[in-house]
Amino acid sequence: MKKITHIILLILIFTIISIPASASGYSRTLMYGHKGDDVIELQRILNQKGYYNYKIDGIYGIITERTVIDFQIDNHIRIDGIAGPETINTLYSNFSTSSTGGTSNKKYTDGDIYWLARIIEAEAGGESYKGKVAIGNVILNRVNSKEFPNTIYNVIFDYYGSIPQFSPVANGTIYNTPSQESINAAKDAINGLRPVGNSTYFFNPNKTAGTWIVKNKTYVTKIGEHVFYQ
Structure with missing residues (x-):
């Protein structure tokens, strides 16, 4: 009887150990x-x-x-x-939305933060911290606008006809791993930092003329290599 009890105990122990x-x-x-x-x-x-x-x-x-x-x-x-x-x-x-300063915004998931950091890194990896937050600011403005998709991921992968709205989607750099600074910039943008106000467009004049934006939108400011319009 003692032997049987001992075997049962061993089975229970191994069962507990096997649980992830x-x-x-x-x-x-x-x-x-x-x-x-x-x-x-x-x-x-x-x-x-x-x-x-x-x-x-x-x-x-x-x-x-x-x-x-x-x-x-x-x-x-x-x-x-x-x-x-x-x-x-x-x-x-760490399955929760974290933040650096300010109040945590429960509207966005870790995945949202990561994708926002990815577009920030791809578009402004060489820019100042303010320039990085500004890109996040634009993406979030689009999320909150009726003219664009209502999620960060869908805004990033939005197309005009067959052309991606953002060049990193076309050239594949959107999939690069974001730096910690880009991740922090994404969190700060989500937590309310808005260095470019209501801007929903930006471009680098050294790389593109941005003709349609210049003709149809209102200039807001320039940060680093990017100009911002609303």
Whole structure:
């Protein structure tokens, strides 16, 4: 009887150990070839973090694996394309909107901040901090305008006909990893810093004439290499 009790206790201990440390409810290590609701959950969280922007289909294919690798690279954890305990715990460790100063804006997710930081980095990586916040200011003004899509991601990937509204979408630099300064600028823009007021357009006169903007919009200011219009 004691032997049976001992065996039961061992089974319970191993069962507890096998439960993931994450509070997310994953019951297995996810990897290429897996399918199921847990893969759907993984894709959903990666999407909200700003990484996975494809069909959420519950299939751990090449795209999901590549997205996991991107997340692992950015978070300096083991790079293997496998969603094991370390990756899952990192995904859930800071699943909230954080801020640097001011009041946290619950309207935007971590994914929104990340995409805003990406467009800031792509458009103003070499600009001053004020210039970086200004780009975020413009994107958010578009989000809040009836003339443009109502999410950060959709504003960034908005097209006029077959032409992207922002050149980094066309040349692929939108997918570069943003610097910490660009991330901070995104947070400050979300928290209310508005160095260019109601501007919804900007361009670099050294790279483009911006003819339509100049003729149809009102000049606001110039910061670094960019001029801003509303």
